[in-house]
Amino acid sequence: MQGILTSSTIAKCLEKIYDNPKNPLIWLKVFLSDKGSEFKGECEKLLRKHGVRIQKAKSKKTMELDDLPGIIDSIVEDLNNSVTCLLGISPAEAIKKKNVFAKPSKPRKGPIGFDVKRLFFDDSVIYLLDPSEYEGERRRATDMNWSSKIYNIRESLVQKNQLVLYWLIDDEGNGPERSFVREELQVIPPNVEYPPQWVLAN
Structure with missing residues (x-):
């Protein structure tokens, strides 16, 4: 039935977002989700294929608070050291440079x-x-x-x-x-x- 989230639907959505040839993104390091079946099967296989660590919450309302500081540190470190599409380098490298040239987020029509x-x-x-x-x-x-x-x-x-x-x-x-x-x-x-x-x- 259309409108029902399945692991296959989630997997296709993730592929559409991260493997878009017009705007390719770097796959995330940690994927946070609840224990719903829609995040298992095809979705889990796809994430593991791209080396994504899967973090499961105990329920839809709670999550492993003991792991939360480590997860946040991991996310921040990943963001700082991931190459961005607009800069071509990571933010950690960019802040060390005196000048940084960024690509426009939207291609401009005409000379620049x-x-x-x-x-x-x-x-x-x-x-x-x-x-x-x-x-x-x-x-x-x-x-x-x-x-x-x-x-x-x-x-x-x-x-x-x-x-x-x-x-x-x-x-x-x-x-x-x-x-x-x-x-x-x-x-x-x-x-x-x-x-x-x-x-x-x-």
Whole structure:
């Protein structure tokens, strides 16, 4: 019957998750479950095939508390020393490095990093407002979507396989502390005259 969990169903779900060719995962070291029959048979065979240690709870509501500290330590150690898909190295190795390059969690359509067409320092831009910059941190229908001031590019950061980051500065030498990606900036053409600041501020 469909909808009933069996060991075969659980095994197929685990294989679908961990052996997905588009997003392969490293098989876990410890598998915690109750003593239900759905975690025996095919499920147990699959886990043992991949070297997974199976930890059974006494019931659905309790588990071996004596083993819990060791299990937690094992899980934390495994997480710290497992190679991640985005970094290509383990977190334990990553924290020892000065710089770490991570792959984007979602493939980006179009150029990125050194291949992207970048903004110049003399480009005039406005930036997309963050919710925290609205009064009461909530946008009203009459609020602007973009900054009321025009800025220039103060600094940019280009890294391999990463989005280009920009920092802004206005005519008075001030600017937002946060950085922006290209999609958060709108270039103001040189022949466009922006309304006076007193108009935009009201």
